[in-house]
Amino acid sequence: MMTRVDVFEDIFLVFLGLGTLVGIIVVSYTLYNAYKYRDDGTRDPDEDLPTLGELPTGGTGGKKLFVSFFLSAIIVISLVLWTYGMLLYVEDGPDDPGEDAIEVDVEGFAFGWSFYYENGAESSNEMVVPVDTPIWIEVTSTDVWHAFGISDKRVKADAIPGERDVTWFTAEEEGEFLIECFELCGPGHSAMEADLIVLSEEDYEEWLEEQLTLTLDLEDADGESVTDADNVEVTLSSDDEVVATYTGDDFEDGVLEISVEQGDAYTLTVESTDGSFETVELEDVDIVDGPSETVTLEEPGEDDDNGDDDENNDETDTDDAGGDD
Incomplete structure (x- = not known):
């Protein structure tokens, strides 16, 4: 398939070749006539030369002039049409770019x-x-x-x-x-x-695969890396449809590489198969440009314990406030 570079190089070479050819012909014909009709100082007594101001007569009726104009017109018009067609190809592109475009x-x-x-x-x-x-x-x-x-x-x-x-x-x-x-x-x-x-x-x-690959790291509540992911299950979904599911066998030292075919916003769900940690759900994860995500696995009930402590603290504060009154 011809590329844009090929088209412009062809146009350049055709113009260069024709220009060179025309230049050689014109210069050669000019030099030939200059030599043929040069003034060598000799005169034929019977030669009928025009006087100053007299228009020349005779000749071949302008046949050479007509032929030269005719040939020039054909060359120029052909060159314009060919160039226009090539530029249309550049503008519109190939008719069949192929499925790999x-x-x-x-x-x-x-x-x-x-x-x-x-x-x-x-x-x-x-x-x-x-x-x-x-x-x-x-x-x-x-x-x-x-x-x-x-x-x-x-x-x-x-x-x-x-x-x-x-x-x-x-x-x-x-x-x-x-x-x-x-x-x-x-x-x-x-x-x-x-x-x-x-x-x-x-x-x-x-x-492309690197651009659409998410690296998922696991860590515990203390910020330490989790290398044993046998009890971890990861679900990747988009528009409530499951795209892929990964288990502990897909992890390597607590790291999971997730590759997708289409860049999009996904929902990432990390669950425990034995209930050892709380389910983590990450929404609108954009798997583009090779990002990485770190998920913290917390033991079940940690949030509830924190909530109970907050309630107890609130009750204590209320009692203290009542005692002061």
Whole structure:
């Protein structure tokens, strides 16, 4: 599949080749006529030369002029139509980008870039994509006008608040490339940069998995790490539907790694299989950008004991107050 870089390189090479060819022909023909009709100082007595102010007559009726204009028109019109078709391809993208095409939402702000991927992963000032894969980006801004651009990939899109500009590109080689803002947007404009990181397909999948992985640590009421999780059961749910359930066998030294396919807000429930600690429920856990959560396991009745102590303290305070009266 042809990329944007390929299109612009082809246009450049065609214009360069035609320009060079036309230049050679024009210069060569000019030099040829300059040599052929040079004044060598000799005169034929029978030569009928025009006098000063007399219009020349004869010739071939302008055939050379007509042929030259005709050929030039064909070349120019063909070049314009071909270039227009190539630029339409750049504007609209390939007809069949394939199922592996990736969509990324880009938000510009003063003074940086945020990237949001299809599966809910997010990154800031760092756009990570796989090599040889069509990338469709939808660009907007959260404050003022910006312009998203990757010079090495021939990509540029306006970032305007309330509007979305769609464009695409394909990276043909791994590496890091510069993302810049091409719209004067304020005092931090020159530093409004980000990195385009192009990875292999395997490394990209690994990066995505890291972004959507939650590390869950367990600790007791004293803040000590819990390494024995045989009696622990963890349930991950979204919209009251269970996504996954983990048992003690899934823990490693009291640490559990939870991976999801879609970035979202989840409810995390940590329960005891033998009633040795109170159930802990964490709501709106956002598993994005490789976060970690620490859950404190408290023995049953600790909260109740605290509550009874508070009530006793309240009664004592009341009695003391009555005694003073």
